[in-house]
Amino acid sequence: MLHTLGPGPAWGRAVVALRRALPSTTRPVLLGTLPRRSGRGRRALPPPQAPSRPASLRGTVSRERAFSGLVVRATPAVGHDDPVPCSPSLVCDTFFRVFAWSPSSCGAISFTTYKDSLKEDLQKADLVISHAGAGSCLESLEKRKPLTVVINEKLMNNHQLELAKQLHKDGHLFYCTCGTLPGLLQSMDFSTLKCFPLGQPEKFSAFLDKVVGLQK
Amino acid sequence: MGGTLILAAAAGAVAVLLAVRLWVVLRPHAAVPRRSLSLLVVAGSGGHTTEILRLLENLSDAYSPRHYIIADTDEMSAHKINSFEVNRADRNPGAMVLCNGPGTCVPICISALLLGILGIKKVIIVYVESICRVEHLSLSGKILFHLSDYFIVQWPTLKEKYPKSVYLGRIV
Numbered sequence: 037m038l039h040t041l042g043p044g045p046a047w048g049r050a051v052v053a054l055r056r057a058l059p060s061t062t063r064p065v066l067l068g069t070l071p072r073r074s075g076r077g078r079r080a081l082p083p084p085q086a087p088s089r090p091a092s093l094r095g096t097v098s099r100e101r102a103f104s105g106l107v108v109r110a111t112p113a114v115g116h117d118d119p120v121p122c123s124p125s126l127v128c129d130t131f132f133r134v135f136a137w138s139p140s141s142c143g144a145i146s147f148t149t150y151k152d153s154l155k156e157d158l159q160k161a162d163l164v165i166s167h168a169g170a171g172s173c174l175e176s177l178e179k180r181k182p183l184t185v186v187i188n189e190k191l192m193n194n195h196q197l198e199l200a201k202q203l204h205k206d207g208h209l210f211y212c213t214c215g216t217l218p219g220l221l222q223s224m225d226f227s228t229l230k231c232f233p234l235g236q237p238e239k240f241s242a243f244l245d246k247v248v249g250l251q252k
Numbered sequence: 253m254g255g256t257l258i259l260a261a262a263a264g265a266v267a268v269l270l271a272v273r274l275w276v277v278l279r280p281h282a283a284v285p286r287r288s289l290s291l292l293v294v295a296g297s298g299g300h301t302t303e304i305l306r307l308l309e310n311l312s313d314a315y316s317p318r319h320y321i322i323a324d325t326d327e328m329s330a331h332k333i334n335s336f337e338v339n340r341a342d343r344n345p346g347a348m349v350l351c352n353g354p355g356t357c358v359p360i361c362i363s364a365l366l367l368g369i370l371g372i373k374k375v376i377i378v379y380v381e382s383i384c385r386v387e388h389l390s391l392s393g394k395i396l397f398h399l400s401d402y403f404i405v406q407w408p409t410l411k412e413k414y415p416k417s418v419y420l421g422r423i424v
Contacts, residue, residue, distance in 0.1 A: 172299075
């Protein structure tokens with residue numbers, strides 16, 4: 037459930053947009069692969085529509101506070117058209133370059149490859165930007181965090197779009213592609229998001245116990 | 253000439269026998285009372301493993317021993333499964349395959365089906381379509397919809413399209 041993040045033109049735009057959209061203290065956790073920009077075969081996404089009912093999501097991002105930290109997971113981007121060997125120091129350099137930040141001005145930025153758990157990082161986050169994998173979505177939404185997902189259109193017939201669209205329709209997150217992320221970050225309003233109800237795995241175990249004849 | 257005819261007849265008879273066995277294995281069976289059931293879990297990469305471990309979290313210890321199949325390059329899944337299993341203990345037999353969509357599960361399920369067709373062992377095949385499949389089944393799902401004993405979906409849109417599937421709400 038931990039993901040890759042790589043540098044490149046799309047990553048730079050997204051990071052710069054993030055800075056402009058969130059001038060105050062927020063501590064986003066950035067997860068997910070942002071694929072290389074490709075001019076070929078890109079489908080325009082329908083613009084995300086704000087849900088009609090008002091919000092009930094707790095812990096919404098406050099735009100008055102300053103950006104204080106960023107957690108980035110960086111590993112080699114696997115499975116894309118032109119994978120980029122991506123060491124943490126390379127991502128760090130790119131990040132500072134496009135942001136024009138120095139470590140002292142931007143607060144704590146930490147980079148990680150695989151971690152056993154992102155629980156703690158998610159706990160502290162005010163905003164999560166992730167790829168639209170089911171595990172990432174579920175984990176962030178269960179922590180009641182404002183979530184924006186970036187769809188990996190190149191993965192398996194763009195199947196991430198289905199879940200992202202449904203969860204957006206239900207009012208739980210915003211979604212975009214790498215190209216539309218900057219625009220979304222500037223326009224999104226997290227106060228419109230709704231809390232995500234927890235899944236019920238006990239229904240699965242009860243069903244299975246019954247059909248296989250397990251005696252109590 | 254006579255030999256060819258005999259061979260053709262024998263091949264035809266075998267095909268009919270296999271088709272009959274397939275029908276016997278696929279039709280619904282009454283639950284056999286038991287105290288435990290061994291489990292074979294097919295873990296695909298990343299998200300599939302995460303989802304299937306969530307399904308397993310709620311299963312009682314009667315589902316053991318638990319065997320996992322992962323791709324040999326999938327160290328992350330191996331690590332997650334080891335962490336998951338570290339506090340659990342093993343026990344006794346039965347047979348079920350549990351999977352949730354990676355392509356690797358199709359040959360596993362077909363092998364399980366074959367055990368039943370050959371009369372060696374009836375293996376229960378439980379397929380839970382990933383939560384990321386909202387309106388369309390995955391390719392594995394489309395194949396195993398017809399071959400699994402229990403086919404579980406997690407969105408009402410899929411239940412409408414596949415009325416024979418089982419819908420329990422979101423279970424991860």
